[in-house]
Amino acid sequence: MKKILLNRDFILFSIILIILIAVGFANPLFVTPKSISDVLTDTSILIILALSQMIVILIRAIDLSVASNLALSGMLISLLSTVHPELPVYYFIALSCVIGTILGVLNGISIAILKVPFIVTTLGTLSIYRGLIYFVSDGKQVYSNEFSEDFLALIHVKFLSLSFLFWLAVLVFIVIYILLNHTRFGRNLYSLGGNPDAAKYIGINENKYIIMAYSLSGFFAGLCGYLWVARYSVASTQIAIGFELTVISACVVGGISVMGGVGTVLGCVLGALLIGLIRNALPAVDISQFWQLAISGAIILLAIIINTKTEQRKEKTIMVEN
């Protein structure tokens, strides 16, 4: 019982519940099923991106280019849809994923083969991908009336009164859960992050895993490119600017260690939910939107400090037992 109470994911879940109850007291409208389902829909893209970022963080890297990748893939398919509105929506989704994957593979090649450190690579591609959006779009926006109906309709499909976006996030959660916990790929990722040298000695091809992790991150960024554009029915050079930091904070809050090899899929989702909840709850309790950035910054710092404290305590206990 004590083990459950001290479990990170359980603590995180309790914090989410406490916030939900507290905000509910201040503003009962916030805890109606309709409003909660809106929060879930609003957080779905963050959940998907946090899960794919987790794969990269597990091997001691970070992908800072996800938001630019998302925006570039989204812009490319939007431009195509204005020229060929007759194409089915599945075609656009697949294309967006392919573009995202290619951009992710380029990151992976730069890191694994050209040996450019991941911070430098993804900082570079963050600018390059963002810059390319201006190039392909001439700085113009694609507005909602320029998309085909089919393009925008899918996102509004509901099942059990929960949105398509939410169910997609659930699907991605299940896929990544199985991938990380029940496949050799997942176990190798954890061991690469936990101890890269040992992993290499037992024959894990580091370069292959780096490229695969970044292509997965790119794939989901591409998928979210479609989701973002369809949800907000606009594609512009500015979409999702700075969102990579929100994604990374969701992972950090969810207990994914930036030192690699530590973190659970469930924790990652809870981290994203907590961030999403706070973003949505601030207006409900009359806190100005201008405070949002400062509050998320403070939460990230707090979460990292708590994470490191507990990790360091664990190390100490191991030493005592010896």
Place this chain on the structure above:
Amino acid sequence: MSIIPDKPPFKLLDILYKKEFILFVVLISILIINSNISPYFLDLYNLIDSTFLFSEKAIIALTMTFVIIARQIDLSVASIIAVSSVVLGYTTSLGYDTWLVLLLTLLSGALCGAFNGAIITKFAIPSIIVTIGTMSLFRGLAYSFLEDSYYNKFPKLVGKLGGGYLYGYIPYAFLTFILLAFVFAFILHKTSVGKKIYSIGNNPDAAQYTGIAVDKYTFVLFTLNGLFSAIAAIFLSGRLSSVRPNIAFGWELEIITMVVLGGVYIYGGSGSILGVVISIFILGMLSFGLGLLNVPGVGIIIFTGLLLILSIGFPSFVRTLRRKNE
């Protein structure tokens, strides 16, 4: 018995293999290409005015070089500029004396930097993650204080510093950068402090065992980085003569690009001020030249990103190929 010299003997040919030399060749070729393409490039006034485009970033790049050589990174500098600029505008609006306004502005930057340094050293957390957090926190504080308004009144001195020239020729911001560059080159390359910073970057644990107060150095470097962001904030606010919370947005990446392109290894332990100064001129002249050609800012962003990746990727790729051939 052979004598082992303290220093390897000086050979002229060795200069050719230095990173700084390669960077210098790149800079010269950019200057030549630019002056061939546009007749306006080699105009002295134009060249002098082009330094306004990069001097403020360059000032922070100096301390950032120290931070990166010591195996740390600071992503919060642009947000510290936002905080310091808001402090500058607010204290002016309260009617304080100029010296007090400047003092409080510098203090605010140093405090933000010290906050970074304290969390990084006290809790032993990687600086990249801490400064991702403070990047939001500091920028958020500027937003929550200023909301959607702005400051446009500053002491006269600040306006003069930001947009003025010494003797009508040399911009104050550029002059400050050049003077500081000499000071920093001296500290890094000629003093024991510099040697210690290199050894911290090469191996922090070993440095700790040899008696270097690694945490103290880290803390001071981050505080210094905050202080220099505040100096840049004074020049920038004076030049723009208006401060909004989104001031200097995205600058942290440009500053890190300056440092890394200058041959400073992102995982610490090597690099020189000379290399960083040359790379600052490369980037400055590049964006100035492309600007004259009416290439939009986006083209420059893409080019900078490519330059950053290729400048590191190409040499290491050649090294790998060579190793395979052997």
